[in-house]
Amino acid sequence: MEVFIEKTGETKNVSFSGTAKALLESLRVNSEEVIITRNNKIITLDQQVKDSDSIKVLSVISGG
Amino acid sequence: MRCKECPEPAIIENPQLCQAHFTDYFESKVKKSIDEFGLIERNEKICVAASGGKDSVTLLYILKKFGYDVEAIAIDEGIHGYRDRTLRFLKKFCSENKIRLRIYSYEKEFGKSLDKTVKKGEPACNTCGTLRRHLLNKHSEKYDKVATGHNLDDESQAVLMNLLKAQKKLFSRQGPKTRKIKGFTQKIKPFYFLKEKEIMVYAFIKGLNVPFSECPFARLSYRSKVRDALNKYELIYPGTKENILNKYLSIRSFDNQETNSCTKCGSPCSGLECKACRIQQRIASET
Ligand code: SF4
Ligand SMILES: [Zn+2]
Ligand SMILES: [Zn+2]
Numbered sequence: 001m002e003v004f005i006e007k008t009g010e011t012k013n014v015s016f017s018g019t020a021k022a023l024l025e026s027l028r029v030n031s032e033e034v035i036i037t038r039n040n041k042i043i044t045l046d047q048q049v050k051d052s053d054s055i056k057v058l059s060v061i062s063g064g
Numbered sequence: 065m066r067c068k069e070c071p072e073p074a075i076i077e078n079p080q081l082c083q084a085h086f087t088d089y090f091e092s093k094v095k096k097s098i099d100e101f102g103l104i105e106r107n108e109k110i111c112v113a114a115s116g117g118k119d120s121v122t123l124l125y126i127l128k129k130f131g132y133d134v135e136a137i138a139i140d141e142g143i144h145g146y147r148d149r150t151l152r153f154l155k156k157f158c159s160e161n162k163i164r165l166r167i168y169s170y171e172k173e174f175g176k177s178l179d180k181t182v183k184k185g186e187p188a189c190n191t192c193g194t195l196r197r198h199l200l201n202k203h204s205e206k207y208d209k210v211a212t213g214h215n216l217d218d219e220s221q222a223v224l225m226n227l228l229k230a231q232k233k234l235f236s237r238q239g240p241k242t243r244k245i246k247g248f249t250q251k252i253k254p255f256y257f258l259k260e261k262e263i264m265v266y267a268f269i270k271g272l273n274v275p276f277s278e279c280p281f282a283r284l285s286y287r288s289k290v291r292d293a294l295n296k297y298e299l300i301y302p303g304t305k306e307n308i309l310n311k312y313l314s315i316r317s318f319d320n321q322e323t324n325s326c327t328k329c330g331s332p333c334s335g336l337e338c339k340a341c342r343i344q345q346r347i348a349s350e351t
Contacts, residue, residue, distance in 0.1 A: 006276045007276065007278070030295050030296065030299060031299065032261065032295040032298050032299055033295055035076075035261060035264055035265055035268065037268075041075075042075040042076070042083075042265060042268060042269075043075070044065045044073075044074050044075065044076065044077050044080075045077060046065050046077075047065075058264065058268070058276070059276050060118075060260045060261045060263075060264040061217075061260060061291065062117050062118070062119055062213075062215075062217075062218065062260060
């Protein structure tokens with residue numbers, strides 16, 4: 001799946017299926033600091049994500 | 065995960081709500097802070113200290129939505145690759161939403177941008193913040209209050225930073241509303257009880273599309289270390305940030321205020337000259 005990480009501006013291609021929470025853990029991102037969208041809709045951490053999804057990890061921290 | 069109020073899917077886990085119920089929750093929480101702490105009276109003229117980041121843009125959006133008389137002031141510190149971008153977005157947002165925006169720059173006001181004042185790789189936030197507060201105060205005189213986008217995360221970090229640095233007098237700058245002091249425009253924080261995550265979710269729902277941008281100096285700041293630590297704690301002990309604020313509000317006292325006036329600019333301060341004037345002298349002597 002394509003995972004866009006807003007904070008670094010990079011798009012990663014990862015093969016993953018599981019919960020959004022597990023995805024964040026594998027990316028070493030603290031869930032306090034982001035929201036996740038699946039196909040441009042916000043999802044909660046318990047939701048399943050799969051390879052055909054387009055995922056964005058949006059940063060919630062203020063930048064300055 | 066379902067919304068705790070209806071069968072729709074939740075979009076956030078804490079509070080566990082769907083899009084419609086979250087929107088109601090968010091807006092009523094802002095309203096409640098405004099009413100409970102007497103942040104804004106209906107006839108008052110408010111200026112939002114706007115950076116072009118998601119907090120201040122969302123604040124402009126919601127205050128305007130609530131029908132308040134609101135304008136924006138932005139400070140251009142001169143941080144290449146960061147502030148130029150956030151201000152570009154802010155200008156567009158304000159013109160689309162018919163909000164009057166005024167921008168004041170370090171370059172014009174102090175003769176030098178922040179980039180030229182601070183050496184690369186050195187911490188800048190102290191200088192930056194002092195000068196920004198000085199300009200904001202100077203240019204907000206004609207408003208009843210200055211509203212800032214500070215949220216529960218910012219404010220719990222600030223309480224902790226003051227404790228760690230044992231700076232008691234800074235405590236007076238915190239809280240949802242600062243006290244009325246001659247020479248200072250009163251500051252209010254309508255997002256005081258909302259987490260930055262909640263603000264982000266609301267901004268997303270409303271399609272505000274605020275681009276993420278990080279100040280190149282931010283990583284070096286003391287605050288960023290405190291923020292990371294606090295977020296780790298929050299993950300293990302949910303509610304930590306809110307507890308810090310509630311505890312702070314219950315013990316807050318307003319003594320130790322700045323009671324003198326700066327001999328240079330007249331701003332309230334604790335010594336003869338305020339910190340902003342001392343920094344300006346240093347900048348001038350370096351040219
Ligand atoms: S992070 Fe520091 S240097 Fe950057 S805008 Fe904020 S206060 Fe200024
Ligand atoms: Zn609902
Ligand atoms: Zn002064």
